[in-house]
Amino acid sequence: MIYLQLFLTFFKIGLFNFGGGYAMISFLQNEVVYKQAWLSTAQFTDIVAISQVTPGPVGINLATYTGYTASGSVLGALIATVAVCLPSLILLILAGKYLFATRTKFPAAWRILRLVVIGLIASAALTLCNAENFVDVKSVLLCAGAFLAVWKFKRGPITVLLTGAILGFLLY
């Protein structure tokens, strides 16, 4: 039963996710943390962190990890990963050419979707601002520091997460 649920959930995410890995975080949160309660917010944040420091598309990383954690089996990981790729595989094979045409045919739809993606990414960040991820004032400072490091000083995610790991080890 968990396998069917995993398949349907990740198929849905693959079908409706526009705007890449970061926007997908918001879809996943909604489905995996709230609706299905397969993972806690802290577990979910850990998965996002691991996805950032390992190679490959973030979306695949998230699907594989969630599939494994939710079902406790390799089969679950496989089903979630296949399910998240399947909608675009079908869609692109059947309608790749038409999809490209929608950019000139419905420009307003793409304009709005781009704005929506920004809102979705913001909601993912806001949802993660909770007591599990922010235990005290030190975590707030860590977050602010990490934000400045990436935004202002253009540091990569790996540097920032490794620094966070070292600081976490030293501070707690």
Place this chain on the structure above:
Amino acid sequence: MKELFKLFFIFAKIGLFTLGGGYAMLPLMERELVGPYLSKQDFLDVTAVAQSAPGIMAINVAILTGYRLKHTPGAVFAACGAALPSFVIILLIALFFQKFAENSVVQRIFMGVRPAVVALIMVPVFNLAKSAGVTLKTVWVCVAVAVAVWLFKISPVYVVLIAVLCGVLLSKKERVQ
């Protein structure tokens, strides 16, 4: 058959050597594919369609390139190739990590990592805002979406559906004018 496996390995290599997904994969893909497999124009078209389609962009590029070269089998082999390295790596981490998640050192490390992850997700909101066309006039859309999904726990699926519907209607209206 040989060509299908070649496609598989090219995309496995691309999948293995990119960190951060999506856009980070493009330079490597360009180096591997443009010339022997795709023209520059083909590559740009593939990227544009991959971005327009739902799903994972890097996988979409693999599907489209594979399809262009070897039709449906090509699409399947290329997509599997692109997904396999991360699948294996993440699986190993999941097997390993769950045993050590209870460990106090690991827990301390992740107490430092979690706030940094939140920051990592916040940055693209500001970085992408300009290219997404966010202005004082349009920013309400982003705010409304964020509040609906964050506070009211409305599924992003509905948000996307409503956005597509409004966009199609608006495009029609603009065409009439």
